[in-house]
Amino acid sequence: KNVKIGSGVLKYLFKKAVKNILPSEIINRKKQGFGVPIYEWFFKEFGGFARDKLNSFNSHTDFFDKKYIDVLFRNNSAQKIWFVLNFVLWHERWIENIKSHEYMETGK
Incomplete structure (x- = not known):
């Protein structure tokens, strides 16, 4: 068959x-x-991580306008924050060569 x-x-x-x-x-x-609870993650559980990660990335790159990132958080734009955060994590891992164990050790 x-x-x-x-x-x-x-x-x-x-x-x-x-x-x-x-x-x-x-x-x-x-x-x-398959739905992902992005809103709950960014505005309840992991909001501090996302904001800190994006602010840290913005402090040494010029990819994103800091004012625009602040607007995303003020407007609870979870999906856009999700996209930006994924880009930042990808960039740090593959372009800046930051390994995942470094996140665990530093918390950043």
Whole structure:
């Protein structure tokens, strides 16, 4: 029997494996996106980390306008902060060559 993965029947093997466990309406429903609780992260749990990281990055680069970053935090623009923070972390890791263990040691 030909098993199609990819452009044929999506997740064929998984669906076949759980067909006797999950209801068919769950197995055959449309694909759903995966939401990330960005707002909660930046304005409740990790807001200080994000703000500190962006301020630190801005202190030695000219990629972002500091006033604009402040506006993002004031306006609770979590998704834009998420994009900027990911760029900063990528830049520090791959361009500035800062390793993840350095984050753990310094907390920055």
